[in-house]
Amino acid sequence: MRILNQPVLPNELVFGPPALDIMTAEDILQNVSEVPAMANSKEDPESTVRKKCCAPNIKMFIGVLAMTYFSKSMSGSYMKSTITQIERRFEIPSSTVGIIDCSFEMGNLLVITVVSYFGAKFHRPKIIGAGSFLMALGTMIMATPHFFMGRYKYESMAQSSQEGVLGNMSIGSPCSPSLENTVKQHIPGCERGGEEGSPMWIIVLLGNMLRGIGEATITPLGVSFIDDNARPENAAFYIGCLHTIAVIGPLFGYSLGSLCARLYVDIGFVNMDSLTITMQDSRWVGAWWLGFLVAGSFNLLTSLPYWFLPRELPEDGTLKPQLCNDQSHPSNPPMHQHKPGILQIAKEFLPSLKRTFTNKLFMLYLVANVFMFNGFVIIITYTPKYFEQQYGQSASTANFLIGITCMPAVSLGIFFSGIIMKRFKLDLLGAAKVGFVASVSGFLCTMPYFLLSCKNANVAGLTTPYLGDDNLAFPASGVLSSCNAACRCPEDQWDPVCALKDITYVSPCFAGCNSTKGFGKNMTFHGCKCVLSAGERAEDPAVTLGQCPREEKCSKMFYIYLGIQSLSFFIFSLGSTPLFIICLRSVEPELKSLSVGICMLVLRVLGGIPAPIYFGALIDSTCLKWGRRKCGGRGACRMYSIQTFRFLFLGMSSSLRLIGYTFLWMAITQIKKRMEQQKNELPSNDLELQLSLKESQKHNSNCSVNTEDKDTALE
Known part of the structure; x- marks a missing residue:
């Protein structure tokens, strides 16, 4: 039998929502009065049990919310997996694609604070359903540019030597004095200013922004709804389960990204045998648009059940117990007795903001998360690109291996973090310590990353001089040679x-080279003067399409990197739920939803938005060779200085995380001071506080007696 008379402790008054599970007098009277009616009723007992089992409860809401978490994380991870595909398709630099990526946070911050505060006062399930629908709409909009743009035309000298640049003009030799003038001629379909590139990427940005607006309703309203309606000892476990499901989403998102990256962008409309590039080529563009349609459809399905859920969803099918209230009346429930109006809610908004931002503990937690979030945004956004450039992996392989190695590790870590919170019943200080130790331990596992590096590919004129060329010095000569x-x-x-x-x-x-043989990917070039001048013994060595493969040990380092990354993510994720609980328990109970909204808002403004942009600009600074757009102008980068890229990627993310851990330690120190202060002030509390505590315990005891009588009658 449940014990419901749990006393209210001073620590709970300061550090989080009181751990109470007490029924109101009205609810007890109502439920007890139903017992004789049930006894005298002629209704089939099995039918009564069936109705009770099928009645909406908090667990049903958690199941629906879990599917929404899954769908939103799947679409979000798919967006991350298509970063390089979008960059190449629209011929834009990394800084611009970073703006597209952070547009999700831009849309989210537009409404997150308002939704977090005002949404908690109304029908939260329906508001979440509306947000899920907007997410689905925005995800599908992101795929529409593909249907309005022409066929993807990648730059290729091989195609020019076969078909010519204009019409069916034939150019007999790649090395031809007339080639430069031919390539520079006007291409049909290119209007004035076409060198600026296609502006269709703006549609992708707007769709991603709409997706962010819809997502703003899910986490703050969903988590606060669970914390308000579930038993306190179960709330952390439920939140941990939600985060676990959310991390399973990226497993499918990255797998979907891997599948779409294998398919050519214009699949079904081009002859695949005529392509001269492979998936490892920096010009390859997969079917990036297809995954957005799949993810958007799933988002749409998960938005439907919310419209059929009631406003309140108790855990066990009955009304959730509340504090006893002798003035309540069965015919006049308290929640309807003092329902505030919209003007009263608006008047309380600014004071609530002030109370939240003057909370020193919450602010230290917030600053720590801003720095840590910056580091993780860099890792999540640019890890696929890092794998492509550092280890020579294709986008399909990188996305697939990230999905099957890292995502299960994160999922298990978050799941066990919820179990740790439930098993050891950690208070605020315990949760903060677990989160700190797990975070630092996970960070220390990443130190070997700096040793797992590959050499830059040997590209004549860019990373290595032309062999046998004594007339021009490297690197001043660039790609030109005698x-x-x-x-x-x-x-x-x-x-x-x-x-x-x-x-x-x-x-x-x-x-x-002055001659060609073969067709498509099998094309070879012969009579290459620069190759012959290198001193090769063969009379006429064949030159093949594509970059030369990386050294063998580079692949081994890649798999070692994946293994260490999975271990690091698992250890770090063990502290995810405890760290999130700090956000809820560091403020007053009525400010829980607002604190989550503010946290998400600040993280997006100071982390989610600037991190992809400024780090994308840093990546652009390491570019060694820029591509060319169809109508002229600089396109996407084709080759980077991977050593500089590596130090920027690993160094920047590690530094930001270290700063965050410093502020997190300061937050733990603040928690200790508050707890000591509460212990010292308890004996000297005024008589009014002591009387209120005794009165609360007395009410709790009465509720317990009534509840035990009710349970006995039901049994």
């Missing part, structure tokens, strides 16, 4: 070819 000077190659082209198994040339023209 062996290709007569070819007059366009310097903004990128169509790499591999020679001698370890030397890559920017294009067949820069290799000085």
